[in-house]
Amino acid sequence: MPLPAATDGFSLADFKVARAIGSIYKGAPIVVIHESVLEQIIEYSETGRTREVGGFLLGGTYGEDHTFVVVRHFHPAIQAVSGGASLTFTHETWADLTRQVEQRHPGELVLGWQHTHPGFGIFLSGYDMFIHRHFFPQPHQVALVVDPQRQELGFFQWREGEVKDCGFVCAEEPLPHA
Numbered sequence: 001m002p003l004p005a006a007t008d009g010f011s012l013a014d015f016k017v018a019r020a021i022g023s024i025y026k027g028a029p030i031v032v033i034h035e036s037v038l039e040q041i042i043e044y045s046e047t048g049r050t051r052e053v054g055g056f057l058l059g060g061t062y063g064e065d066h067t068f069v070v071v072r073h074f075h076p077a078i079q080a081v082s083g084g085a086s087l088t089f090t091h092e093t094w095a096d097l098t099r100q101v102e103q104r105h106p107g108e109l110v111l112g113w114q115h116t117h118p119g120f121g122i123f124l125s126g127y128d129m130f131i132h133r134h135f136f137p138q139p140h141q142v143a144l145v146v147d148p149q150r151q152e153l154g155f156f157q158w159r160e161g162e163v164k165d166c167g168f169v170c171a172e173e174p175l176p177h178a
């Protein structure tokens with residue numbers, strides 16, 4: 001389907017390059033991530049080759065019904081307790097996130113979370129679904145899973161009350177405004 005190019009306050013035309021990866025679903029928010037942020041997440045995920053690591057996706061939403069969900073920043077969940085195949089967000093994780101948003105990214109929304117699945121592929125486990133339903137229940141909130149061993153990644157979003165996999169748009173930095 002042709003992507004809507006623009007909505008109030010946001011336009012894909014402002015980016016040097018914007019390419020869609022995977023399936024973009026009609027009527028669902030379009031996930032846009034800045035390429036540099038995706039690179040930062042992939043690099044961070046390399047530290048999660050043997051144990052799970054995770055973090056948070058920050059940015060803004062644009063348009064009615066969140067036409068665009070734009071990921072502009074990533075904040076690693078440094079306080080998270082990590083086991084071999086599970087990740088726990090503690091009270092400190094959330095306190096740190098709130099502080100970081102206030103101090104470094106004021107006004108930005110928590111759009112979702114990211115975590116690694118070292119060697120076991122892209123999906124949301126029952127426990128991941130619990131985390132998503134519990135902490136990221138808003139219609140625009142997404143999950144990103146990265147497998148640093150298989151070098152795969154995938155987004156998940158709310159569609160029709162369920163969390164389903166989805167494609168995304170990778171966008172190179174906005175052109176400076178004249």
Ligand SMILES: [Zn+2]
Pocket residue numbers: 115116117123124125128
């Ligand atoms: Zn998981």
